[in-house]
Amino acid sequence: MPSTEKVARTDAGLASELRLSVMRLRRRLAGERSPDNRLSIGTMAVLGCLNRHGESTIGELARFERVQPPSMTRTVNSLEESGFVERRPHETDGRQVVVALTDQGRDTLRADRARRDAWLARRLTHLTTEERATLRAAAPILQRLAEED
Structure with a gap:
């Protein structure tokens, strides 16, 4: 499997890495919501x-x-x-x-x-x-x- 640094050197690779990272961060932030909300x-x-x-x-x-x-x-x-x-x-x-x-x-x-x-x-x-x-x-x-x- 290619390293993240190598994949992100192309625009397509950067797009893939950004998509994955942003989606994971979104899930983490969603998990931090108040249980009352x-x-x-x-x-x-x-x-x-x-x-x-x-x-x-x-x-x-x-x-x-x-x-x-x-x-x-x-x-x-x-x-x-x-x-x-x-x-x-x-x-x-x-x-x-x-x-x-x-x-x-x-x-x-x-x-x-x-x-x-x-x-x-x-x-x-x-x-x-x-x-x-x-x-x-x-x-x-x-x-x-x-x-x-």
């Missing part, structure tokens, strides 16, 4: 999207999260029933509503992020200064990869 990762992503972008229509949320509007409608219905979001009439388009975080939704999101951030911060202390600098430089690049079509 019963919301799915996808549902939490919608809360995060509302936190980042502010009030949004169902269509906007669907585009941000790359799902179909009917799927987003079901997610928002569930979040609204549980008190994590609320709907308001759209200011200029009477046919639409906007979805906004409630205090409960914001508190749940913050607690979930704080727990996972603390776990990752503890893990980062085991890295060298150079390794942390490399990750600091890579973070915006990874973000850009995640956002591009």
Whole structure:
């Protein structure tokens, strides 16, 4: 089996290594969620999207999260029933509503992020200064990869 360093020298090899590493890290971070938080990762992503972008229509949320509007409608219905979001009439388009975080939704999101951030911060202390600098430089690049079509 070829070494990781050798495989990652090609773009295809780098893509494979990044995919595997990012997926493993995602699984580890998901495992660090509070047992009290019963919301799915996808549902939490919608809360995060509302936190980042502010009030949004169902269509906007669907585009941000790359799902179909009917799927987003079901997610928002569930979040609204549980008190994590609320709907308001759209200011200029009477046919639409906007979805906004409630205090409960914001508190749940913050607690979930704080727990996972603390776990990752503890893990980062085991890295060298150079390794942390490399990750600091890579973070915006990874973000850009995640956002591009």
